[in-house]
Amino acid sequence: AQKITQTQPGMFVQEKEAVTLDCTYDTSDQSYGLFWYKQPSSGEMIFLIYQGSYDEQNATEGRYSLNFQKARKSANLVISASQLGDSAMYFCAMREFRSNDYKLSFGAGTTVTVRA
Amino acid sequence: DVKVTQSSRYLVKRTGEKVFLECVQDMDHENMFWYRQDPGLGLRLIYFSYDVKMKEKGDIPEGYSVSREKKERFSLILESASTNQTSMYLCASRGPLNSPLHFGNGTRLTVT
Numbered sequence: 001a002q003k004i005t006q007t008q009p010g011m012f013v014q015e016k017e018a019v020t021l022d023c024t025y026d027t028s029d030q031s032y033g034l035f036w037y038k039q040p041s042s043g044e045m046i047f048l049i050y051q052g053s054y055d056e057q058n059a060t061e062g063r064y065s066l067n068f069q070k071a072r073k074s075a076n077l078v079i080s081a082s083q084l085g086d087s088a089m090y091f092c093a094m095r096e097f098r099s100n101d102y103k104l105s106f107g108a109g110t111t112v113t114v115r116a
Numbered sequence: 117d118v119k120v121t122q123s124s125r126y127l128v129k130r131t132g133e134k135v136f137l138e139c140v141q142d143m144d145h146e147n148m149f150w151y152r153q154d155p156g157l158g159l160r161l162i163y164f165s166y167d168v169k170m171k172e173k174g175d176i177p178e179g180y181s182v183s184r185e186k187k188e189r190f191s192l193i194l195e196s197a198s199t200n201q202t203s204m205y206l207c208a209s210r211g212p213l214n215s216p217l218h219f220g221n222g223t224r225l226t227v228t
Contacts, residue, residue, distance in 0.1 A: 091159065104161075106159040
């Protein structure tokens with residue numbers, strides 16, 4: 001079964017606007033971590049933000065914030081004030097600390113294109 | 117800053133060849149990983165290693181093997197390359213449990 005689902009293959013966003021990338025996950029573990037990565041066209045994977053399942057507050061890192069809704073098992077990434085350099089593929093990933101300690105499971109990714 | 121270096125950016129090999137993909141990290145990380153990335157499938161784990169000479173199969177180990185003789189180096193081996201192994205291969209390392217993976221720049225392998 002798919003552990004991480006990203007339903008948006010591609011999105012367009014106007015420069016300076018905010019964009020939300022959807023991510024839902026499936027786990028029976030109580031303890032897990034959620035990660036978002038950015039992959040520009042150059043290919044490197046860049047870590048953006050982390051949310052632990054027991055974290056009370058939504059994670060934020062600069063223009064990135066994670067809208068964590070535990071009951072819905074969703075961990076959407078919000079990018080505020082989009083810039084042209086935000087054009088990239090974005091991956092949501094999960095690590096289950098009890099059942100699957102070492103493994104990071106990735107979604108299929110969402111391609112974001114920022115328009116000037 | 118963590119550096120994960122993959123020896124080749126692009127590689128073209130023939131069907132049946134033995135292929136070695138090398139990965140080196142400089143942060144003394146215990147854990148190292150090999151993923152392959154295909155469009156629409158995201159990243160899928162091939163093998164990982166949590167210590168020298170230790171290895172564990174990931175989700176898609178068939179057709180691959182790995183070697184970890186030294187802590188800093190994790191090699192992916194395609195024993196007999198096939199066209200369905202044409203893909204982007206990403207190596208990663210990780211420190212403590214809650215920390216993120218640090219990735220290399222990837223190797224785009226084409227098997228003809």
